[in-house]
Amino acid sequence: xxxxxxxxxxxxxxxxxxxxxxxxxxxxxxxxxxxxxxxxxxxxxxxxxxxxxxxxxxxxxxxxxxxxxxxxxxxxxxxxxxxxxxxxxxxxxxxxxxxxxxxx
Numbered sequence: 001x002x003x004x005x006x007x008x009x010x011x012x013x014x015x016x017x018x019x020x021x022x023x024x025x026x027x028x029x030x031x032x033x034x035x036x037x038x039x040x041x042x043x044x045x046x047x048x049x050x051x052x053x054x055x056x057x058x059x060x061x062x063x064x065x066x067x068x069x070x071x072x073x074x075x076x077x078x079x080x081x082x083x084x085x086x087x088x089x090x091x092x093x094x095x096x097x098x099x100x101x102x103x104x
Contacts, residue, residue: 012098027058034062045077045102074099 005018033040046052059066078099085093 012094012102016102023054027054027061030058031061034058034064048102 004022005014008014008018030040030042042055044051044055046055078096081094081099085095
């Protein structure tokens with residue numbers, strides 16, 4: 001997201017506002033890949049209903065089968081966020097409070 005929106009992405013609130021733009025661009029592309037028979041794995045949070053609905057829409061548009069693979073504990077999700085925040089790889093810090101806010 002930072003690579004796509006370097007001047008706009010400064011907080012979790014900005015991320016929430018920009019995510020629909022990324023979904024609009026990626027959804028048709030992902031459906032096209034699936035229609036060719038390729039497998040697609042998304043490292044995209046699906047902890048909110050809107051995210052799951054978006055993913056289901058891609059699957060339906062492609063007319064293919066799907067399966068859920070990972071159910072990850074919150075602590076495991078927080079580890080890479082902490083590393084990115086500590087390493088200065090984010091334009092903003094993403095901690096437990098921000099994670100809870102975007103996780104609904």
